[in-house]
Amino acid sequence: MTESLDTSKIKSWRSIITLIVFVITNIIVLFPFHVPVYLPRWLVNGFLDLLSTLRIMPRRSRSRYNTKKSAFVKLSFPLNFVTVPLIADLFLLAIIAIGRQEVHDGTLGADGIVPIDIMAFFLTLAYIAISIDASGLIRFLAFKVLQKGGKVGHRLFFYLYAFFFGLGTFIGNDPIILSGTAFLAYMTRVSSNIVHPRAWIHSQFAVANIASAILVSSNPTNLVLAGAFQIKFIVYTANMIVPVVVTAIVIFPFLLYIIFADESLIPLSIEMHQLTEAEKARAPVNPNIPNARGVAEEEEENDDEQGKQLSLEEIMNPFLDKKGAGFGAFIMAATLITVLAMNASSQKDHERPVFWATVPAAFVMFCWDVGFGWYHRHDTREIAAKGRQELEDARAEKDMRKKEEQELQSEKSSPEMMGLDRSEQCDASDMRHRSEHTDDDMSLGAADSSLDTRTPHHDSETPLSGSVLVDKEKFPELQQHGVIAMDSKQLALTSSPEALDTRQTTDTTDVEKREHSDQEENGPRTLFSLSADLYRWLQETFPTVTVVVSHMPFPLVPFAFAMFVLVQALVTKGWVPVFAYGWNHWVNKTGTVGAVGGMGFLSVILCNFAGTNIGTTILLSRVIQAWEQISVETGIPISDRTWWATIYSMALGVNFGAFSTAFSASLAGLLWRDILRRKHIRVGSLEFARVNLPIIAIAMVVGCVVLIGEVYLVRGTQPHQPV
Template sequence: MAEDLGDIDIDLDTNIIREWRSIVTLVVFVITNIIVLFPFHIPLYIPRAISNAILNALVALRVIGPRQKGSQYEAGLDNDRDEEKHGIARHFVRLRFPMNFVTAPLIADLFLLAILAIGREEVYGGTIGANHISPIDIMAFFITLAYIAISIDASGLIRYLAFKVLQKGGKFGHRLFFYLYAFFFSLGTFIGNDPIILSGTAFLAYMTRVSSNIVHPRAWIFAQFAVANIASAILVSSNPTNLVLAGAFNIRFIDYTANMIVPVVITAIVLFPFLLYIVFADETLIPLSIQMHELSEEAKAKKPVNPNIPHARGNAEEQEDGPSNSEQSKLLSLEEIMNPFLDKGGAAFGAVIMAATLITILAINAASQSTGEHPVFYVTLPAAFVMFCWDITFGWIHRGETRKIARDGRRDIERARAERLAREIQELEGMTSSHNPEQEQQSGGVDTQPSTSHSRSLDTKSQNQHDTTGGIRSRASLAGSNTDDEITIGAEKASIKLPSEEVQLHEGCPTSATNTPGGNQRPIHADSSTPSGGILSGDISEKSRIPFEREVDTEKQPRYSVSIHQENEKATLVSLTIDGYRWAQETFPTAAVVMSHLPFALVPFAFSMFVLVQALVTKGWVPVFAYGWNHWVNKTGTIGSVGGMGFLSVILCNFAGTNIGTTILLSRVIQAWQKIHQANNTPISNRTFWATVYSMALGVNYGAFSTAFSASLAGLLWRDILARKHIRVRRLDFARVNLPIITISMVVGCAILVGEVYIIRPTTAYDA
């Protein structure tokens, strides 16, 4: 489709690059992208007096709770031995400021604003829009459509369909690999790569875990990541990079799909045998016959658990998410994939909404003479609101059931942790008895006030034992304190204190915890009256004590419990926020999960990168790049433009602020290239221009699976999901495995694109 270049405002004067502000702008752009590629933290040292004053003020305002040594608010240097030796920790508090894909571009923009390298023009162009690229429209469209797609995923549809594919593929490894490959490609075409990565990655992690002869999940997870990003190149709506490109060159969505579908589909077809027989040609990766653990009939008959409800699986979540490869862990993983949860109503409604939205977008866009006449978020915003209302209504109707499931799950977790903690107490009492002859001489007596050192040791051991990485995540925070230990569970916190006077024996005479008549000991269990949301679940708003009980031959021995007290604290803004969020999770589980998975971090990143690229435009650097590109195309022609732009786009995905930043930058370069030919009255051929544009589209989508996780936000998401499932993918391994995949994909895609443009595109001048 032709485009009017008259309103594209790009100054082709390159003399401005000699100014110091232009040089600083380029340096800042390069440094920013390096930081995005290699994020880190900057230590900030604040005088302890100032830190204490701020924290005390927050406590007085009841924003946070009372300060305790070793708490999350005491961000001191107690664990930094080297700095303690130099006395730094006495006078300063260290904060770790993240430098990543969100903060680095924003700080870069603020710095350029401070030195007056950019101003209103760049900020306006990078947020509201300039030269047919409207960031605010693109972000609104992408976030609203993402809500619908992720809501479909939250309904369990993707995992359920993957389970059906698994059943169809059976135990034949190559057949199953093909079925999953085709399934992820087909689904990713319509709903994009993010939902596929959200659900598909976890599914494959479970599947390979419960197979006894898949030694490593490498083949399955890398193939899924590649095919999800390949599929996202077909529809404009599947990837924000496509939205940027379509907006920059006024490409109708139907035209974009018509030009991209053939190279993408053929890439997927050709890539599959390469993956199966060359890249992953190892039976330990893709066995001829997959030996899966069997799920019992009893487990199959269980009602599937809704993973959106917090603590829905109770203590099973902690066992399954532990790094152990035990049979119990495998059984829980097997239940997750062989008995998947499916909200049929939500899945059906979401599918209808998504289909109607995409069809409406394509119809309106195809009927428009300009994409600017009808912003596409006018369609997706109402659709997302309808989907949100469905999720809220469905959650409210079933709130009684979901709250009960969450409450029971918390109780199971508390009971299991109580048992573990009671066992620790029992072991410590046994150690005390064995090392204290005087105590052993007492007739069945037990020291009801263990030493403080025992309490400290217990705190530390129990914290390490409770540390998990899945659904409910516990992290022990010792921060230099051996007496008051803090357990963090998700966003919820609780302080467990075991001073000697709080460990007591109840109900009958004191009884030895280790020397029982007849040696009959039964497992310790929590009292059924244990309140939901107690201290061990990190509920800082609920009270007081959780009893533990141990049965030792109930006919002969009394029962006792160990009480752990929690200080009653007044409600604070933090505690109310935690309680409110938990209430939302339990009342509206689907909506809460979808909102937590929406790529909100993409919004500040994209806006900041738009502003940075706009700064390169106004400071003369984009025209410089455009002149260089013009020389390359004049030397190599159409084939060179396809190969060169494909190579550039893949490389820059890794070094220019992910594939989104690359799309923004290269779109500006191509626009400047158009302006150069317009100024010289030497029009670009129709064939060469569209070959350049669509080779960039291939490169920015395929570039996601190249050499760096940060080549796309989907890559960062993929890595984090695998890490939560205890599959660590190193940067070097990511690049090494993906190198042959991206090479094959780009060679095939670009070759098909060359043939396509030579067949359907004339050599006449591009009508600009």
């Protein structure tokens, strides 16, 4: 460790480049973007042709139209929190700024921080938590809270605030954000006098991250911190619970009466749309099953009365898998108790990794989800098939109506029709429609005598127009012949390419799409098509498992490992000791109060500029470890009070810092923004910072003041003994 405190290394060019790369990496993580990459068209075509030859992807269609194409193909390469740290590590490896030791310590662990154990623990516990969420338990409980709160706005705001805090304490912030954000988006949408959901969604995001500071298992930042300083889980909770709970209590009236003191945000009385008796009696649908709600899934996105009614139906008639929710809650409780017991009973020399408890528990939960899905596979497949057919029929009908409108528009703008006056146009249109009625009725009569009414008629010289088949209002007599009963494939046949060719359609985009779809349907099977079929089969057979796996925070794994390696590079290149000497000087000048205030401020700020709160925790943990070594070498001890005040103020900062000034302050913030965007709620970066600044300021001041009082009561001035 003595070598790592050598600050003379920062003068080397590799050390300077390492710091520059670290700073640039964190800036790009804060402001991700895409880089255009131009490749020769012949190279791209050759590669795609090779994939087609190997039957990895479908055969490529060659357009029959002569279109000028550039010699290069533009591709977009994402630079974000997943790709940039990896590129930074590879670059440092290429210039030999880091080597095997940094990669080893950044993945397998060093100085009490074991990234691979942390990731195994976090991912397995996350599977259990997300599986509980997929059972519908969180939405169901939120619905019960909504019922309890009734129409009194302030009371409902308090109930939801307390509910999210209590639940987030045990299962973490991610499941709360997954279900709670969507629930609030629907609730505020179907309320007629909540003008903007700002107060509800920002309060929920803040309280979920405040609650995640209590248990070590609730946030990966807590795992890093507990591992770095060998803190028992029960000891961590005992020191954090008072500052966190007091912060949550004090901040509530600030949110209600100061920050969001506007009746358009939190009305005194909430007016919501009401469900009909038929809608209340309707059985709730499992949202994990694909296309389970049929056309309602698309109509719900429309910002009209019908969309709001469907949203209201989803929150007022929630789905709940009682068996799955009960089993998941039991597994989660048993796992947390086992983890606490293992951690408390483990000795320093013989510590048992806590993932020994979470991996078997997650496997049991996975087996339950698989077995439950397989047992009910016939029901879920039938629901998915009906919903998919309903959706396809609705889309086909919509396409037919759109084509009819285009035809009518083109006929009105034709030269022959333009030369007629309005009355002549009407006469010509009536004659055309009467002619079409006559021809269609004759064709249908012939079809009734020789073919089943559900079979497309291909022998008629004049093919039936698909738009006519679905126009129930203009041509009600067609319904008597059973034409409207055709399914989507038969509707597609009636609007076949031959019919389009008779209209002399020259839309190259439609032609290329049609050729591509024909090749996919009639061509040989490919890896792409097999993968799509397999994924759909998994969705319909094991809906819970598929949804849980899709929501797992897998991008966190490469990001965390790459950030561990980058911080380890700062350690070996002398930068972390420089930061540690600066911190040592600050604490010597300001004492315990300055340590709490300074670390709280640094941790919140760095969450926004040092690779989210996970990167901040990794960096600051290394700095504090180097600070401890400095005190040993200089012979100036750190008091027990100052030491633990510094660590727990960092714990407050890295958890609370998630709701500060940037979405990228935490991965939870990025998830929260994406969910809101899918629900048509846009939260800009400036609005996010403007709303959160007073919240984080009050939360950190209250939390740090309570922490100072706590450490002065329970900690003494005796020298801290290094572990």
